Amino acid sequence: MSNLLFVALGSMFGGVSRYWLSGFIQKNFDTAFPVGVFIVNIAGCFLMGIIAGLLAHANVLTNNHRLLLAVGFCGSFTTFSTFSLDNLQLLSAKAYFLLSLNIGLSVILGLAATWGGYYLVQSLSK
Template identity: 45%
Template sequence: MKNILLIFIGGGAGSLMRYFLSRFINSLSTSHFPFGTFVVNVAGCFLIGFIIFYTERYGERADTWRLLLATGLCGGFTTFSTFSLESSELISEQHILVFLLYTAGSILLGLLATYLGLLAGRAA
């Protein structure tokens, strides 16, 4: 039951963070490009990489922190389901170049950010 509660609390916090950060970023742009989701996904990829390596130093407590922060917080914070929906909408609205930039940028920068997060977590 403790594990479920940790994931629940982390997921709720991550979802709220995603909502407010994405809304704020999107309010700064008039472009069709979904900058809010893009920034949140890249930041979430970095964060999960950092958390996985940083928590290794906690030994037996690492699983607790990973459930709260990686599974819960990052799971609620990252938005690849929203990414998929927005990509489909860009295609439907015939914004093909924006769709291609958004998709390629999300995947490539997400992978790079995860790798950098892993390196940062090792170094911390």
């Protein structure tokens, strides 16, 4: 039961953070491109890389930390379900360039950010 509480607590903060940050960013950009969700996804990927690096190399996080931060917070903060909906809306609007840009940059930069966070922790823990 305590595992569920760690996931639930992390999810609550991750979801609220995603809602606030993506909305704040989107309000400050006058574009049809879903920049708020895009930035949150890349930041979440970087954070997930840091957490994975800490779990694998630094021995400072416990399983409860993993549940709270990786499963709960990042799982709720990174919004690939919203990402999919945004892409469906771009597709429906026949905004093919923005659709391709969002998918391509999210996948490539997300992977690069996850690797960057992981590598940062791996480098610092040597």
